[in-house]
Amino acid sequence: MPLSGAQWSPTPDRVGVTDIITAGGGRTVGAPPSVRRLNWAWLGLVPFFAFLSLFLVVPAVSVFSGALKDNDGQFSFDSMRAAFTGQNLDAFWFSVRFSAGSALVGVVIGTLLAYAAATATRPRWLRNLVTSFSGVAANMGGLPLAFAFLTLLGKQGVLTKVLKEAGWDLYGGTFGLGEVPGLIVVYSYFQIPLMVLITLPAIDGLKQSWREACANLGGTTWTYWRRVGLPVLAPSLLGGFLLLFANSFSAYATARILTQKSSIVPLRIAFYLGGDVNAGEDAVGFALAAWMIIIMVVCMSIYWVARRRAERWRS
Amino acid sequence: MTDHIVHVLPELEGPPTAPTVTSPRPVGKPRTRFARLVPNTVIIVCGLFFMLPLLTLARFSLQNVPTILLGSSTLFKKWSLSGLTKAFSAPGFGEALTLSLQLAAGTVVLTLGLLLPTAIWVHMRLPRARSLIEFLTVLPYMIPAIALVAGIFVIKPHARWFLNSDFSLVPFYVVLALPFTYRSLDAGLRAIDLRTLVDASRSLGAGWLTTLRTVIVPNLRTSIISASFLTAAVVIGEFTIADTLLKETLPRFQATYVGREPQAGYGLNLLALLLTVGLFVALSVLTKKRDRKGASFALRMKKSMKSGLETTP
Numbered sequence: 328m329p330l331s332g333a334q335w336s337p338t339p340d341r342v343g344v345t346d347i348i349t350a351g352g353g354r355t356v357g358a359p360p361s362v363r364r365l366n367w368a369w370l371g372l373v374p375f376f377a378f379l380s381l382f383l384v385v386p387a388v389s390v391f392s393g394a395l396k397d398n399d400g401q402f403s404f405d406s407m408r409a410a411f412t413g414q415n416l417d418a419f420w421f422s423v424r425f426s427a428g429s430a431l432v433g434v435v436i437g438t439l440l441a442y443a444a445a446t447a448t449r450p451r452w453l454r455n456l457v458t459s460f461s462g463v464a465a466n467m468g469g470l471p472l473a474f475a476f477l478t479l480l481g482k483q484g485v486l487t488k489v490l491k492e493a494g495w496d497l498y499g500g501t502f503g504l505g506e507v508p509g510l511i512v513v514y515s516y517f518q519i520p521l522m523v524l525i526t527l528p529a530i531d532g533l534k535q536s537w538r539e540a541c542a543n544l545g546g547t548t549w550t551y552w553r554r555v556g557l558p559v560l561a562p563s564l565l566g567g568f569l570l571l572f573a574n575s576f577s578a579y580a581t582a583r584i585l586t587q588k589s590s591i592v593p594l595r596i597a598f599y600l601g602g603d604v605n606a607g608e609d610a611v612g613f614a615l616a617a618w619m620i621i622i623m624v625v626c627m628s629i630y631w632v633a634r635r636r637a638e639r640w641r642s
Numbered sequence: 643m644t645d646h647i648v649h650v651l652p653e654l655e656g657p658p659t660a661p662t663v664t665s666p667r668p669v670g671k672p673r674t675r676f677a678r679l680v681p682n683t684v685i686i687v688c689g690l691f692f693m694l695p696l697l698t699l700a701r702f703s704l705q706n707v708p709t710i711l712l713g714s715s716t717l718f719k720k721w722s723l724s725g726l727t728k729a730f731s732a733p734g735f736g737e738a739l740t741l742s743l744q745l746a747a748g749t750v751v752l753t754l755g756l757l758l759p760t761a762i763w764v765h766m767r768l769p770r771a772r773s774l775i776e777f778l779t780v781l782p783y784m785i786p787a788i789a790l791v792a793g794i795f796v797i798k799p800h801a802r803w804f805l806n807s808d809f810s811l812v813p814f815y816v817v818l819a820l821p822f823t824y825r826s827l828d829a830g831l832r833a834i835d836l837r838t839l840v841d842a843s844r845s846l847g848a849g850w851l852t853t854l855r856t857v858i859v860p861n862l863r864t865s866i867i868s869a870s871f872l873t874a875a876v877v878i879g880e881f882t883i884a885d886t887l888l889k890e891t892l893p894r895f896q897a898t899y900v901g902r903e904p905q906a907g908y909g910l911n912l913l914a915l916l917l918t919v920g921l922f923v924a925l926s927v928l929t930k931k932r933d934r935k936g937a938s939f940a941l942r943m944k945k946s947m948k949s950g951l952e953t954t955p
Contacts, residue, residue: 368763368767368768369768369771371759371760371763371767371768372760372763372764372768372771372775374756374759374760375756375757375760375775378756378813378816379778379781379817381813382813382814382816382817383781383782383785383790383817385793385797386785386790386792386793386794386796386797387785387789387790387793388793389793389796389797390789390792390793390796392796393792393793393795393796436684436688439680439681439684440684440685440688442681443680443681443682443684443685444685446681447678447681447685453685457685459923459926460692462922462926463918463919463922463923463926464692466875466918466922467915467918467919469879469881469893470879470881470893470896470897470911470914471699471896471911471912471914471915471918472695472915474699474900474907474908474911475695475696475698475699475911475915476695478695478698478699478701478702478908479694479695479698479699483708483709483710484698484709485698485701485709485712486694486698487709488709488710488712515691516691516692516695519688573783577786577787577788577789579786579787579788579881579882579885580881580882580885580893583881583885583897584897593786593788593882596788596789596792597788597791597885597886600791600792600795600886601886609795612792612795613792613795613796615792616788616789616792616793617789619786619788619789620784620785620789623783623784623785623786623789624784627780627783627784
């Protein structure tokens with residue numbers, strides 16, 4: 328017989344006579360010591376909580392306290408509003424456009440690549456190669472990536488030159504690695520692999536029997552995808568989109584190398600922090616950071632909910 | 643890398659998923675020659691997209707020919723490895739590398755010193771706190787590095803004595819790496835039967851420190867090494883905080899050096915990239931090895947005991 332007392336007693340040494348006595352009849356006998364013990368156990372987490380408060384919670388809360396003050400230190404929403412005017416609004420709009428673009432590209436191509444890898448039978452190592460490479464490339468953002476794309480698609484880039492020889496002047500129009508299409512191309516380098524990692528388990532969850540059932544009922548491949556495949560994948564795709572959006576919205580290093588202007592939100596925050604602004608204006612930088620945290624929290628929360636839903640089909 | 647790492651290391655949680663054996667072919671339809679056309683095209687195009695930037699970065703690092711002059715006649719000229727090593731003797735490189743390595747070491751030590759006892763404590767004494775701790779460790783996803791640094795600027799006037807030191811970066815790097823490191827240690831603890839190991843060790847008369855040193859740590863070796871590698875990879879590539887707080891770490895040197903010495907700068911970035919890739923590859927090899935070996939001895943014992951109990955009437 329399992330000692331049912333264990334369900335409220337966290338430590339093995341507590342599974343003893345009192346537990347058996349109280350197991351059926353309630354907690355009154357064992358409860359007081361268990362409460363006391365629990366409190367002591369929580370004390371063991373004090374270093375961790377203290378550390379996290381000091382170096383994560385305090386800075387995060389400070390962002391808001393810095394953003395919600397006016398010049399005289401009074402509570403005010405002015406900076407939060409100012410974060411959505413003029414060049415700041417442009418930065419938000421720019422960030423949203425290229426983040427949504429790169430998230431969309433990442434979701435579509437990442438899902439196709441994951442599907443291609445999951446269903447490929449021929450070279451057996453292909454699937455492993457794709458997953459291992461994705462694990463690496465999803466973390467490959469930052470400086471080296473920006474420089475690698477400068478050598479490929481920069482003004483002096485190799486591909487730029489090859490395309491020019493072929494008659495397509497890449498830089499004839501408004502193209503630039505720091506503009507929306509350019510950033511989408513560069514960010515795809517880590518967004519696509521990230522999506523592969525997110526979506527591969529969901530694609531593995533698509534069961535062959537569903538396809539057979541669909542075919543038996545007279546459905547075509549198109550019917551299968553429209554009625555079964557995509558609806559099952561939908562939470563993963565939505566969650567993936569939000570995660571990718573958040574990922575690209577908050578990335579700093581890559582864009583820092585590729586654009587000289589502070590045209591995106593993270594660079595704009597850094598511009599305000601840099602201190603070349605009028606007194607009192609630094610609160611606008613904190614307000615931008617506060618909005619960024621709000622956007623992140625919204626995206627990540629929906630991502631967790633979507634992920635939970637996606638897991639429903641896995642067994 | 644990595645002011646943006648968010649990815650969830652799936653291979654760290656539990657055993658790897660079995661390779662799919664499903665065929666993409668719908669039942670009742672003959673496989674056409676073009677059935678794999680779209681997937682194969684996707685794979686080839688993606689392969690090209692992922693290889694090309696690395697190849698051109700390597701070309702700029704190893705070949706000293708301006709792109710303007712690049713053509714069939716100059717394609718194989720002036721290749722040398724000097725572009726990779728030149729940065730080592732550049733002024734400022736040694737200091738930047740030393741600082742980054744010190745920061746990495748400090749971050750690894752603080753991470754392990756803080757998280758290992760916490761994770762063990764949670765598994766031993768407070769399983770009910772597990773989801774709370776898990777939630778807290780993914781908080782850094784919601785507060786990206788650039789927002790964290792904004793917060794640091796708000797408190798800066800009160801903490802100048804601390805933030806003036808280069809090593810004030812260490813705790814913030816611990817926070818940035820937290821989602822990976824905790825997950826790695828937690829997965830390791832889940833894979834062993836911690837309580838039985840500890841009880842056995844304690845009943846043989848070992849104290850807590852001896853238990854930690856001779857029983858728990860050896861059983862968590864793979865997890866500890868992965869956590870350390872991940873931390874090192876995060877620290878060595880971190881640019882956002884170092885850049886805004888003006889700390890001269892390796893990534894900041896990488897960023898400015900390209901402007902002064904393009905070829906050597908690209909070479910240095912290529913090396914940094916290879917180092918990161920190397921760390922991640924080593925990591926996945928390690929994790930695979932652990933998965934192949936299967937669960938620890940203690941867990942296997944527990945399983946066999948359980949199945950033994952179930953078969954007895």
